[in-house]
Structure formats: structure tokens, C-alpha cells
Amino acid sequence: MKMIYKGDYKITSPYGPRNLNGDTRPHKGADFVGLQGKEIIAPCDGIIQRSTIITDKNNPTWEWGNYVRLDTEDKHLLYFCHLSKRLVSVGQKIKKGEIIGLEGNTGYSFGSHCHFEVRTAANASIDPIAYLNSINKKDKTFTYQEAVNFIKSEVALSDETMTYLKSYKYDKNLIPKIAKLIYDKPLKGEPLLDDYISQFKQVTGFEDKTIEYLSADFKYGKDLINKLLKAMI
Structure with missing residues (x-):
């Protein structure tokens, strides 16, 4: 099953409402922690549209720290956030399974993890686990x-x-x-x-x-x- 890690991982915070320091707000992605390695891989083919870090705290995107956005062939936008290191550049074509960065603790983060977020072409967030399940189902093959x-x-x-x-x-x-x-x-x-x-x-x-x-x-x-x-x- 294609995920965002090659090895085992755990989900520390799922998609949906959550309480963070007394503030309840929607969590528009899911937080992953790699258990056998920190390399983040692309779950599908696409093109890198962003590979950056925002440090201006007047811009809410600063919370993501080092992040990468991968635009997929099925018109979804995949965000990989809080990376310790970005290993791709804007405009780069990526194949599923290729490494795009390393899990980290940059931005508004309380421990090493990858905040993985999926948005539609209309910029609406969707459950990233459901999305990963759907693309894995499409990739299913039988001997x-x-x-x-x-x-x-x-x-x-x-x-x-x-x-x-x-x-x-x-x-x-x-x-x-x-x-x-x-x-x-x-x-x-x-x-x-x-x-x-x-x-x-x-x-x-x-x-x-x-x-x-x-x-x-x-x-x-x-x-x-x-x-x-x-x-x-």
C-alpha cells in the first residue's frame, strides 16, 4: 500500500476537529510519524509547485515550516509540512515513491512529524487517509x-x-x-x-x-x- 513513508509509521493526529492548547479548530490534514525512517515519499506522480519555508508570522503559512506542495495528475494538491529538509525544487516532475523531503519539527510544531494535507482543485481540504486509500485502490493489481x-x-x-x-x-x-x-x-x-x-x-x-x-x-x-x-x- 502506497503511503508517504517507505516503512512503518503512526498517525498521531487525524483529520478533523482537534483541541490544541485549549483552542479547538479544524485539523485540515493528518500528522504522521515515521517509525523506521524519516524520508517522506510521494504517494503518486505529480509536479512540485512549492518548496519553501515562510518565516513571516503575519502569514499563517509560517506554521507549516519547511513544506512542499505536490500537484497530482488527478488535480489534487498534496502538502507535506514541518520538514527538516526539502529535497525537491519547484517545477520538478516526481514519480510515486520518490523522496521529497525529511520529516522534521519546523514551524508551529511540538515534535518531529509530517503534517500531510490534501486539497481539491477548488482548494477544499479532504481527509488525507481517505485519499491515500482511494489512490491505492486504483493501483491494485492481481497476479x-x-x-x-x-x-x-x-x-x-x-x-x-x-x-x-x-x-x-x-x-x-x-x-x-x-x-x-x-x-x-x-x-x-x-x-x-x-x-x-x-x-x-x-x-x-x-x-x-x-x-x-x-x-x-x-x-x-x-x-x-x-x-x-x-x-x-
């Missing part, structure tokens, strides 16, 4: 055997039905594709339509010959598409 095991556990298909799926000769990646769709839950609670085969085609984008193969009324797999589609809700 062939992992996909087989996942489909069997999620859809409770028989061995005979799995053998039928494995026998499809036009797309060797069919089973991993199905597993990823079940994992992503593209229907997100939507009801099944009476014409669920057309619905399955729209959701998956599979070719007609693939749909025909999966919808065949073979001995062990009647209503296979219906079962797969239900697992995508």
Missing part, C-alpha cells in the same frame, strides 16, 4: 493466481466454472480483469437492471465475443454474468 483465488472467494464460483473462465482463449488477462472490476466495485450500490447482460457490457467494456462466452448457458455456469455483476456492486 493470475491471486485473481483466481479472489474471484472464487468473492463470487463463490465452482471449480468447474473457474476452469471454464480459464479456458477463454481470446484474452489471457480476462481473469485478472474480472478480479480488478470486482475489487473496484464500479456499480457502487446501483441496482441490477433487467437486461443485466447489457449492463455488464457497459460496466466492463468487454468485447461482444467475451460477453457471449461469459453468457453461454453451459452446464456449470448458468447466470455467470449475473453473479459477476452482483459482485461488482
Whole structure:
């Protein structure tokens, strides 16, 4: 799972309201402390738009100390604050996993940590943990055997039905594709339509010959598409 540290970490202050020295105000990010290292890494690709420190206490941004802003390809703004050292420059293209700085205690801080904040393109803050979970879900991949095991556990298909799926000769990646769709839950609670085969085609984008193969009324797999589609809700 891609986070902002390579090793273990703990969250010392989550996103949301908090009391700090008797003052209750929204905490627009989450505070992380690295347990196995202090290197802060990019959780996704993007471009560095800010790498600076504000020392003027008339500017509220001074509280962040050394901070870096990474603008992502999905139009989110990621802030990494209180760094002891910044290791990137404005305009630099960053790949996920690359080091952008070191955790620190600069600015308005009471111990070494990284205040990690995520904002939308409209500059609205969102829960950074939920954001990290969402990008990790997008990055999920399955090996062939992992996909087989996942489909069997999620859809409770028989061995005979799995053998039928494995026998499809036009797309060797069919089973991993199905597993990823079940994992992503593209229907997100939507009801099944009476014409669920057309619905399955729209959701998956599979070719007609693939749909025909999966919808065949073979001995062990009647209503296979219906079962797969239900697992995508």
C-alpha cells in the first residue's frame, strides 16, 4: 500500500476537529510519524509547485515550516509540512515513491512529524487517509493466481466454472480483469437492471465475443454474468 513513508509509521493526529492548547479548530490534514525512517515519499506522480519555508508570522503559512506542495495528475494538491529538509525544487516532475523531503519539527510544531494535507482543485481540504486509500485502490493489481483465488472467494464460483473462465482463449488477462472490476466495485450500490447482460457490457467494456462466452448457458455456469455483476456492486 502506497503511503508517504517507505516503512512503518503512526498517525498521531487525524483529520478533523482537534483541541490544541485549549483552542479547538479544524485539523485540515493528518500528522504522521515515521517509525523506521524519516524520508517522506510521494504517494503518486505529480509536479512540485512549492518548496519553501515562510518565516513571516503575519502569514499563517509560517506554521507549516519547511513544506512542499505536490500537484497530482488527478488535480489534487498534496502538502507535506514541518520538514527538516526539502529535497525537491519547484517545477520538478516526481514519480510515486520518490523522496521529497525529511520529516522534521519546523514551524508551529511540538515534535518531529509530517503534517500531510490534501486539497481539491477548488482548494477544499479532504481527509488525507481517505485519499491515500482511494489512490491505492486504483493501483491494485492481481497476479493470475491471486485473481483466481479472489474471484472464487468473492463470487463463490465452482471449480468447474473457474476452469471454464480459464479456458477463454481470446484474452489471457480476462481473469485478472474480472478480479480488478470486482475489487473496484464500479456499480457502487446501483441496482441490477433487467437486461443485466447489457449492463455488464457497459460496466466492463468487454468485447461482444467475451460477453457471449461469459453468457453461454453451459452446464456449470448458468447466470455467470449475473453473479459477476452482483459482485461488482
